[in-house]
Amino acid sequence: MTKKNVVILGSSGYIGNATLDVISHLADRFTVYGLSVHQNITLLSHQVRKFRPKVVAITDPTRASKFTPIHGVKVLKGTEGLIELATLPEVDIVVVAVSGTNGLHPTLHAIKAGKSIRIANKETLVGYGELIMPLVHQHNVSFLPIDSEHTGLYQLLSYKDSLKRLILTASGGIFHNRPIEADISPADVLKHPRWQMGKLITVYSSLMINKGMEVIEAHYLFGVGFDQIDVVIHPEAIIHAMVEFIDNSIIAQLSIPDMRLAIQYALTYPERCTAKVKQLDLTKLTGLHFYPPDDKKFPALRIAYEVGTLKRGYPLVYVVSAEEATKAFLANKLRFTDIPRVITTMVQSYHPPSTINLDTLQEVEHQTRHRTTNVIEDIIASYRD
Template structure:
């Protein structure tokens, strides 16, 4: 049976790779709806190529959207309400949430309430609203399908361990009794071997050169600071229902092992593959099937070594900050994510230094007055406050003074 897909965030890196996966399996998947934050040539080309029935413009007012080349013309919806409409479409089977930031909250919750399957690539949905989202997923009997390569690797490693629910889908709420720890792997980014003194002079151009992965600008900088790995720790906590002392990180520079699970008997299962985001995307869309493809294969005869080391949280304090924010809970993870996004923007604009990213986030966390069990309104307010604080704090000094 063909699975009908609503793709929210179609023009970003994950969105475009999702469309690539769908193109490889036209007999398995069909694009019903696509959405982007704004009108662009990329969006117009995607609409002309995939001919969706509905198009969402998430971040703009109702600017006319013109596309030629096929009939009937797609329905066009706007704003967060439009994204929710796409998520609730009765003709959609799977909602792929590849938007960024708060734009993913409402459609994710709406899809879960409607009992739809959600494939999640938006980190902020679980980092900021993990309690609300996982509670709704549990009520609806839906298991979120992660698209991050690390969480997909854990999902695949847990498969076959007797955690399936009555519908045959993995039920990770029982994992705590069987799992000793989750081990998220991190590439270490381009500055893995840099001293703190060398990091003080890192440029935007250097930070944008990830050694293994081809990703968007925000996630590439986050990988360089290890903020990305910290956000993934919080995601893993919510996805798999395990406490933070059961979620570890190791630096694995080759990015061949995407993550591991150590079980209570000492056995370790790992998922290996080339650094290609199409693999976890395809697994999330095609589950429980494994679909054939012609993507590059892992050649073990060319692997000379697989290295592992503990992350250095003195040189990379972002990982420490993420664990602290996650353990504190409430609105602290929201502030972590929002302040990091603001800090990365300021770094791109050369207004703070590379080291200033983590420093600015820590100052914002220290100034925060948290809400213990936040509503979506509380999360939105914490997000707004964190961005305002971080931006104003940085503007009070020079770029060199932060970091």
């Protein structure tokens, strides 16, 4: 079997590290050809020693200048280096695990270069999906999500012609059965009961922002209308996705909550391999529970349906305002309950450009970041009044 060369964009984050763990388990199938980080050159040095990639990219120029190449690794710098890494002719699979919309340009270039894309970068797909998916179809590339819910749906959709609806599950985060209050701290929110994730995604999950993004992702990935995508709260996080067919039968995908399963499925698709993840023992489950999401408690989920339907840059405004508000909360500046307030304000005040293309959407992103910062500063100032 010929090994496939894998590049991991964002190897210092949770998904990046988990992908390396999966590749270690499947070393007879995959080779780590390239890695990228933004600033964490200490971890990158450790990864280079262990996996011996041919090329690395460091997007922060200052940190790049301080990195000492080892084992003959080639070092690329900046966004241009990230794009070069994602399009190297030797590369078969590009795992996009960078944060925010920083994954946009390497993803676009990798698609045009005909690479197989495995995307864990929700913000890029949600914000720019109306440009990305037509490009995927135009270049006929393999494009799979690294996400427990969407990989679950991929496994279930063998009879798409008979599809009635997709059902995404959500653990509900730490607040599914607790009130959401203004004095909640970042430390409170970062105690997710089921999943290990980065800080931004953990906050998103606690407010169902993450699930809202996944609804929009499902629309782009599977080409179904928003009226065919439902969300249910499932606190145990054992069932990751369900599909209901026109005969009202439902099939589900179950596993323990471990992102390495989703990563492995995406890497080995359409094959399956044995995993190092613990087996699910059905006899030890005490119950599986399902509840409808509370729209009043989690308004960001409802807003996601609205912006996804509107398109024309609205999903990008949702993504950017959520990111900026969450960062302000994690910096102990903005109250937890004001994160949805910021998103609502930005979406309601947005006026889409007459033409939607890469240039206009990037301008939307730029202007939204600037305007969101101003809205956040006004809200913070009101705390002192």
